[in-house]
Amino acid sequence: MADWTIFATPTMLWVTLLAVGLVGLSKGGLGGAFALAGVPIMSLVMPPVLAAAVLLPILIMMDAVSLWTWRGWRDWSVLKVMIPASLIGVGAAWALAAVTSDAMVRLLVGSVALAFVARAVFGRFIGGAPSYRAATGWLWGTVAGFTSFVAHAGGPPFQVQVLPKKLDPKVYTGTSVIFFAVLNAVKVVPYAALGFFETRVLWSALIMLPLAVVTVRIGAAIIKRMRPEVFYPFTYVMITLVGIKLVYEGLAGLLGG
Template identity: 35%
Template sequence: MKEATMELSTSFYLVTACAVVITGISKSGFGGGLGVMSVPLMSLYITPQLAVAILMPVLLAMDLIIVWSYRHHWNRAIVAMLLPGAAVGLALGAMSFQWMSADVIRCAVGMLALFFVAQFIWGERSKHSKRPSGKATVLTLGALSGFASFVAHAGGPPVKGILLRQGMEKTVFVGTNTMFFFAMNATKTVAYSSMGHFTRDSMTVSLLLVPMLLIGITLGTVLHKFIAQSVFTRFVYGFLFLAGVKLLWDSSLAIWA
C-alpha cells in the first residue's frame, strides 16, 4: 500500500479539514449532529473504511478534550441507560463492518433524524420532553446508534432524539452526549485497532488534522456560552435536519445506482 499522504489530493484535505472543524464546533458547542457528514464527504475521495479509520483518532481526541470541559455537567443515569443498547449495536457493527454496505443504515438514521425534527415542528417535543422513553425504545435506538457509529461514525441522530426528550439544560445536554460518545469511541478505537484498520498512512493523516480539531473545539466552546437555550435547541434540530437530509440523499443515490 502506498503512502496515503502522497496520494491524497488537495481537495481531499480541504474538504476533510472543513468537516473536522464543523464536527468540533458541533460536538463541543451543540451536542453533535453535523459529524455524520464527515464520512460521506471524505468517501468522495477515499474508501469509507479508510475515512472511518482516519477520523477515529480525531473523534477520540475531541472527546477527551470536551470530556474534561464538561466533566461536572452530565447525566450519569441517562448514559447508563443508553450503553447496553449501544454495546449490542457496536458488536453487530464489528461483525458486519468488513462486508456490509453502510448505505441502508445511513438511510434509516436519516429518516429517524427527520422524524425527530418533524416531532419538534408539530409541538410533540414540548408535550413529551420530560417523559422518559420506554426501555424498548431506548434499547433499540441505542443499538441503532452503536451500529451506525461503528460503520459510519453516524450514531448521533438516534441518541439526540432520546436526549432532547429529557428537557436537559444545554450544558448538561452537551456533557451527557459527550460522555456517551466518548465511551463508544473508546470502545471503537480498541475494536478498529484489533481489526487492523489503523495504519501508518491513516494515522499520519489523522495527525495532520489536529489543528483543525483544536479550531473546531474552540469555536464551539465560545459559541456555546453566548447562545440562549431556545436558540440552542433550534440549532440542534437544525443540525439533525441537515444531517438527515444528507444521509438520505447519499444513501438513496447509492442504493438506486
C-alpha cells in the same frame, strides 16, 4: 508528506482540513450535522473506508478536549442506560460488518431523525410531542452504537432518546460528549481488528490535532453562551438537515448499487 501520510495531493489535505474543522465545531457542541459531514466530505478525495479510518483517531482527540471542556456537565441517568446499550450495538455491527449495507443504515437513521422532528413539530396533531422514557434508552443506545460503527451516524438515535428530556443545553452537550467519547474509544479495537488502521493513517490523524483542538473549543464557546430557547430550535433544524442528508445518501447508495 505523501511518503508518510495519506495526503498524496494538496487537495486531499485541504479537503481533510475542512472536514476536520466542521467535525470539531460539532464535537464542541455546535450541531450534529457538521459531524456527519466529515466522512462524506473526505470521501470526495479518498475512499470512504479510508476517510472513516482517518477520522476515528481525530474524533478521539476531539473527545479528550471535549471531556475537559464539558467536565461536570452530565446526566448519569441517561448514560448508565445508553452506554451499555451502545456496546451491544457496536458488537452487533462488528459481527455484521461484512454484510451490512452502509446505504441502508443511512436511510433508516435519516428516516428516524425526520420522523422524530415531524412529531416534535406537529405533535399536537398526532398525539403529542415526544416524551422521555428511560427504558427506550436501551433501544436507541443500541441503534446509536450500531450506526456509529457502520456509518458514523450515531447522533440522531442519541438525540431521539435524549432531546425529549429537555436538559439544560450544557448538561445535554456534556452528556453527549461522554457518551460518544466512550463509544469512539470502544470502536478502536474492532476497527483495528478489521485492518482499518496503518501507520500512514495514524500520522495523518496526528497532524490534524491542532485544528481539532481549536475548533472544538470554538464550538463549545458558542454553545455555552446559547440560551435554551435558541439551542433547541437550532438543534431540531440541524437534525432535520442530518435526516435529509442521510436519506438522500441512503437512497442514492441503494439505487446506485
